[in-house]
Amino acid sequence: MNRAQILRTLDTPATAPAYAPVPVRFTDREYLSIVYRTDPEALRAVVPEPLQIDPDEPLVRFEVMKMGDVTSYGPYVEAGQAIPVRYGDEHGEYLHAMYLDSFAATAAGREVSAYPKAMGTPALYADHAALVGTLDYGSVRVATATMGYKHHPLDPELAREQIAVPAYMLKTVPDYDGSPRVCELVRTRITDLVVKEAYTGPARLQLFAHVLAPLADLPVREVVSASHIVTDLTLDRAVPVHDYLT
Numbered sequence: 001m002n003r004a005q006i007l008r009t010l011d012t013p014a015t016a017p018a019y020a021p022v023p024v025r026f027t028d029r030e031y032l033s034i035v036y037r038t039d040p041e042a043l044r045a046v047v048p049e050p051l052q053i054d055p056d057e058p059l060v061r062f063e064v065m066k067m068g069d070v071t072s073y074g075p076y077v078e079a080g081q082a083i084p085v086r087y088g089d090e091h092g093e094y095l096h097a098m099y100l101d102s103f104a105a106t107a108a109g110r111e112v113s114a115y116p117k118a119m120g121t122p123a124l125y126a127d128h129a130a131l132v133g134t135l136d137y138g139s140v141r142v143a144t145a146t147m148g149y150k151h152h153p154l155d156p157e158l159a160r161e162q163i164a165v166p167a168y169m170l171k172t173v174p175d176y177d178g179s180p181r182v183c184e185l186v187r188t189r190i191t192d193l194v195v196k197e198a199y200t201g202p203a204r205l206q207l208f209a210h211v212l213a214p215l216a217d218l219p220v221r222e223v224v225s226a227s228h229i230v231t232d233l234t235l236d237r238a239v240p241v242h243d244y245l246t
Contacts, residue, residue, distance in 0.1 A: 028068025064133030076102035092166035114171035151201030
């Protein structure tokens with residue numbers, strides 16, 4: 001490979017890439033989202049400055065997403081936590097943790113962007129009259145979420161507001177000596193969003209302690225709301241908004 005060929009090769013391994021460098025379009029992306037109150041001190045310990053939390057409303061959104069069809073990756077399932085934050089005058093979410101059953105989507109999320117993705121085994125399914133979302137890390141259950149299945153319609157505009165907020169992530173790349181080579185706060189958002197179905201209803205959420213999947217470090221104090229939304233959407237590319245090395 002010559003220099004020009006090497007510079008066009010942006011993934012690893014160079015001769016057997018895990019994903020294609022194309023815009024990612026999601027079709028029939030199904031969300032189970034449960035918003036809950038947690039401890040403000042727990043949020044302060046994990047949210048990076050200059051993002052700010054609301055100390056009077058310390059919220060976390062636990063979500064399980066079932067991807068019906070995804071450009072380059074195919075179907076997969078993802079679960080994780082997002083934290084409502086403010087960056088200057090803009091309100092958005094800090095993506096705190098994501099666990100997937102797709103290596104291609106995990107690798108691309110970490111390499112191309114800054115999504116905090118790790119491998120796990122999430123699931124989303126209907127069980128009698130409940131919508132159930134679970135997350136296992138290895139053989140251990142770390143989260144179980146349940147919601148009444150399609151109990152009440154949710155206003156599509158409210159659903160759009162939930163899904164389309166800007167997302168912030170922490171991008172870190174170590175240098176060969178262990179020092180940070182890249183350390184940035186980046187921002188992305190969802191575009192071309194189509195809300196196909198949207199529901200709300202009663203919900204419960206249990207988080208279980210695990211040293212390598214510490215979702216329970218943001219404990220559930222009170223469930224605030226829940227939603228079940230089906231969408232088509234595109235993920236915009238991430239752009240840096242704050243450089244911690246300058």
